[in-house]
Amino acid sequence: MKAIPQISEAELEVMKILWELKSCTSAQIIERLAEVSDWKPKTIHTLITRLVSKEAVSAVKIDGKSYLYSPNVSEEEYKSYANKSFLHKLYNGSLNLMLASFIKEQHLSKREIEELKKMLDEEM
Incomplete structure (x- = not known):
């Protein structure tokens, strides 16, 4: 890498x-x-x-x-790096903590929560 x-x-x-x-x-x-x-x-x-x-x-x-x-760095490479860096700096690498914080702070609608669930189901 x-x-x-x-x-x-x-x-x-x-x-x-x-x-x-x-x-x-x-x-x-x-x-x-x-x-x-x-x-x-x-x-x-x-x-x-x-x-x-x-x-x-x-x-x-x-x-x-x-x-x-x-x-020399693609947008996708940079976004991946920035996401990992952000996750590590602010949430000690815990995706669960980040998502819980994001969901709590953003006051997601039922539709948005359903879309998130669908995305997670597709990744399994």
Whole structure:
């Protein structure tokens, strides 16, 4: 199993764009993030540079100074890692404790509870 790097919340916003587009330039990432944040281009370049240094993202030079970026970690791999990390940090790895807490806090409807039961039955 390959090591999954720690990715900050801000870096995760860059990763979401890369997962969606598969590969893109920093200009495309900046354009997309401008729609949902007030981050400056320099900040976004810093986030991209960090992701490259963490080896979460690869960079291939496409002309004199532009790079094409693509994710080295798939969205599914990252979600699996993040889920396990969250479960371990907050619930000592106990899925039962997490689910009990989630169900209690979320005030699930009967329909939602039935859907959960169905999912659990299908996993058996």
